[in-house]
Amino acid sequence: MNVYTIRLERLRDNLRRKRLDGFCLVNVEGSDRSNLYYLTGFAGSFGVLIVTKDQQLFLTDSRYITRAKETVSDYTVRELKGRVTTVATRINRLKLKTIAINGPTTSTWLFHQLRDKLKKTKLVPVAGLVETLRTVKDDSEIAAIERAIRLTDKAFEFILGKVKPGVSERELAWEIEKYIRTHGGDGLAFESIVATGATTAMPHYEPQDREVQKGDFVLFDMGAKVAHYCADLTRTVVVGRATAEQKKIYKIVLEAQERAIRNLRAGLTSKQADAPARETIAKAGYKKNFGHGTGHGLGLDVHEGPRLSPLGKDRLQAGNVVTIEPGIYLPGWGGVRIEDVAVIEEKGCRVLTQAPKKKLIEL
Structure with a gap:
């Protein structure tokens, strides 16, 4: 039994638990690419799945039909001619009472178009039917993530040699992308964040033409994608000699992250996983300067479940792959974030990232 057969049966288990007769996934221009790939191994920008208790149909257009027939093995593969809304005709033939559709990735327009064309089948928007399956990674998924991480660690080592006064944030971001693409990566897992000086106080920042200056913090948030996994x-880091204040903030964030990592294990709630880092930063007097969650799941998408957050409702399971990334951000001065990736295990976690962090790097 291959991995896609197993995933299909697990999806059917979810449908039975929710008393749904079928499931429809519509990937238009990549709108639900990750879920489609997870279930079928097909990575094209257009594809439709219709799954019932005893049938599974994969539809795509003429651009991808040959590729789909070669790639998708567990589904009946057919070419879809006409507009995507003709999917409703296929569903009507099945004479189902209810069919679920992935709400978060389906446009309101498409939902209403399909619903209006269904004759006796109720279209039910749902969330998480596939995503909950994706939170626990199998060995092949973890291996792919590890390959992406090894390349990212090497890219970080490489980019340190490019940091010097006068180089711009955009230039550094481009050097990261070039390295990843020319050393075996599919591409970037996300657009690299390269922030310098006071802009390091912006957790999600887009590189600009600002040039690195002596004494600057430089924050890199980066990731390769390998075999579809992130x-x-x-x-x-700091350019030149670090000030006492820079060392102090870095030490607090590092301690917060290390406490969070030591605490991680299966069975924790989102809030329990988040608490050690948040408490450490708050105790140091910077509670208001750490606004985001401590971490998130990682896999086919760079942000997926489970969340490590005081607002999250997840419970960690063995096989989750998560980030641990506390930070302190001081507007007008700068900020520090340190992020690693770990696999959750029954009695702890295994950290996958290996880039140096024990001491603030001075370049």
């Missing part, structure tokens, strides 16, 4: 790494 890496995610953040490190903060």
Whole structure:
């Protein structure tokens, strides 16, 4: 039994638990690419799945039909001619009472178009039917993530040699992308964040033409994508000799992250996983300067479940792959974030990222 057969049966288990007769996934221009790939191994920008208790149909257009027939093995593969809304005709033939559709990735327009064309089948928007399956990684998924991480660690080592006064944030971001693409990566897992000086106080920042200056913090948030799976790494370094204040903030963030990592294990709630880092930063007097969650799941997408957050409702399971990324951000001065990736285990976790962090790197 191959991995896609197993995933299909697990999806059917979810349908039975929710008393749904079928499931429809519509990937238009990549709108639900990750879920489609997870279930079928097909990575094209257009594809439709219709799954019932005893049938599974894969539809795509003329651009992808040959590729789909070669790639998708567990589904009946057919070419879809006409507009995507003709999917409703296929569903009507099945004479189902209810069919679920992935709400978060389906446009309101498409939902209403399909619903209006269904005759006796109720279209039910749902969330998480596939995503909950994706939170626990199998060995092949973890291996792919590890490959992406090894490349990202090497890219970080490489980019340190490019940091000097006068080089711009955009130039550094381009050097990261070039390295990843020319050393075996599919591409970037996300657009690299390269922040310098006071801009390091912006957790999600887009590189600009600002040039690195002596004394600057430089924050890299970067990740390669390999075999469709993502890496995610953040490190903060300083150009020249670090000030006492820079060392202090870095030490607090590092301690917060290390406490969070030591605490991680299966069975924790989102809030319990988040608490050690948040408490450490708050105790140091910077509670208001750490606004985001401590981490998130990682896999086919750079942000997926489970969340490590005081607002999250997840419970960690063995096989989750998560980031641990506390930070302190001081507007007008700068910020520090340190991020690693770990696999959750029954009695702890295994950290996958290996880029140096024990001491603030001075370049």
